[in-house]
Amino acid sequence: MRELKDRIISDGRVLPGNIIKVDGFLNHRVDIGLMRRLAKEFYSRFGDRGVTLIMTAEASGIALASITAEEFGVPLLFAKKAKSDNVEGGLIKSEIYSYTYKKKVTLLVSAEWISSADRVLIIDDFMANGEAMRGLVEITEKVGAALVGVGIAVEKGFQGGGDRLRAQGVDVQSLAIIESAEPGKIVFRE
Amino acid sequence: MRELKDRIISDGRVLPGNIIKVDGFLNHRVDIGLMRRLAKEFYSRFGDRGVTLIMTAEASGIALASITAEEFGVPLLFAKKAKSDNVEGGLIKSEIYSYTYKKKVTLLVSAEWISSADRVLIIDDFMANGEAMRGLVEITEKVGAALVGVGIAVEKGFQGGGDRLRAQGVDVQSLAIIESAEPGKIVFRE
Numbered sequence: 241m242r243e244l245k246d247r248i249i250s251d252g253r254v255l256p257g258n259i260i261k262v263d264g265f266l267n268h269r270v271d272i273g274l275m276r277r278l279a280k281e282f283y284s285r286f287g288d289r290g291v292t293l294i295m296t297a298e299a300s301g302i303a304l305a306s307i308t309a310e311e312f313g314v315p316l317l318f319a320k321k322a323k324s325d326n327v328e329g330g331l332i333k334s335e336i337y338s339y340t341y342k343k344k345v346t347l348l349v350s351a352e353w354i355s356s357a358d359r360v361l362i363i364d365d366f367m368a369n370g371e372a373m374r375g376l377v378e379i380t381e382k383v384g385a386a387l388v389g390v391g392i393a394v395e396k397g398f399q400g401g402g403d404r405l406r407a408q409g410v411d412v413q414s415l416a417i418i419e420s421a422e423p424g425k426i427v428f429r430e
Numbered sequence: 431m432r433e434l435k436d437r438i439i440s441d442g443r444v445l446p447g448n449i450i451k452v453d454g455f456l457n458h459r460v461d462i463g464l465m466r467r468l469a470k471e472f473y474s475r476f477g478d479r480g481v482t483l484i485m486t487a488e489a490s491g492i493a494l495a496s497i498t499a500e501e502f503g504v505p506l507l508f509a510k511k512a513k514s515d516n517v518e519g520g521l522i523k524s525e526i527y528s529y530t531y532k533k534k535v536t537l538l539v540s541a542e543w544i545s546s547a548d549r550v551l552i553i554d555d556f557m558a559n560g561e562a563m564r565g566l567v568e569i570t571e572k573v574g575a576a577l578v579g580v581g582i583a584v585e586k587g588f589q590g591g592g593d594r595l596r597a598q599g600v601d602v603q604s605l606a607i608i609e610s611a612e613p614g615k616i617v618f619r620e
Contacts, residue, residue: 269505269507269543270499270505270508271505272506273500306465306497307496309462313463317459317460318458318460353458
């Protein structure tokens with residue numbers, strides 16, 4: 241998506257360690273108008289597939305996933321990380337490794353709010369190693385829900401998470417795939 | 431707000447320990463249509479006060495805050511909890527106690543994305559002891575931004591967080607304030 245790639249080039253920054261900062265418009269301060277346009281793009285790609293539920297993992301994907309859920313007219317379900325008092329029994333879990341926090345994290349959703357009748361579109365703002373997405377895919381499999389696809393705003397293609405899911409047959413659609421990133425030079429996959 | 435109170439009565443559940451579960455429509459599975467109507471209500475209350483920035487804390491408030499930011503036509507800034515690799519220097523911090531996780535948590539926002547020129551409306555889905563809101567208020571004070579107010583969907587009035595902020599002169603407006611909660615009987619503040 242041209243607008244998103246242009247925005248990454250104009251407002252993104254590359255830090256040592258292949259960290260691509262897009263925190264001015266995507267995952268800290270959020271340009272909600274842009275999120276709406278990304279959500280419309282997801283709708284143009286997945287809108288005819290009977291989606292009943294948008295799913296994401298907390299935290300930063302919630303903004304984009306909320307707007308996307310409204311675009312589709314369906315509820316949003318966001319997986320929680322680790323255990324808090326406010327999530328009780330009847331949980332569906334998936335263990336993932338968080339590269340951000342450098343530790344194992346458990347994704348949790350309540351079995352009450354997703355079923356085998358659901359047709360799920362997973363949405364996230366950012367994908368690198370794809371662990372969170374792998375965990376959400378596993379949750380849909382455990383429930384027996386249909387996985388319609390995975391929609392990502394920015395994918396770091398060179399970290400392989402998206403391609404691993406594609407190799408498993410998941411329809412992963414990213415609106416910008418970064419193939420390489422050095423300060424001053426970001427290359428996108430065609 | 432009548433619709434929200436009715437929804438709490440119809441879909442909320444009271445668990446031991448004064449836990450009020452609203453995870454079917456507010457903070458796990460999210461009814462985005464309802465979020466839009468709550469956001470319009472916030473706009474009707476705060477829309478004429480020159481708001482330039484909506485602020486919330488991750489994670490569950492992001493859905494409501496995103497829709498509210500779109501309603502106001504301004505960006506959303508969500509404070510991160512604790513330190514991750516993706517937030518670098520130039521941080522404004524506030525230490526809060528998380529009753530959910532029973533430990534101290536640091537709220538962080540990047541100084542790059544908020545300034546003394548901002549007029550901030552803080553939005554959250556839920557307030558009990560109000561620690562997260564206190565932390566966000568402290569961050570606006572540290573920056574020297576103008577605090578327009580705090581908009582909350584569901585406040586647990588009997589836990590005092592909202593009234594402590596009101597006593598400090600903060601314009602806290604909650605769309606439903608629960609004064610007492612027992613299984614089968616939820617009483618709202620008039």
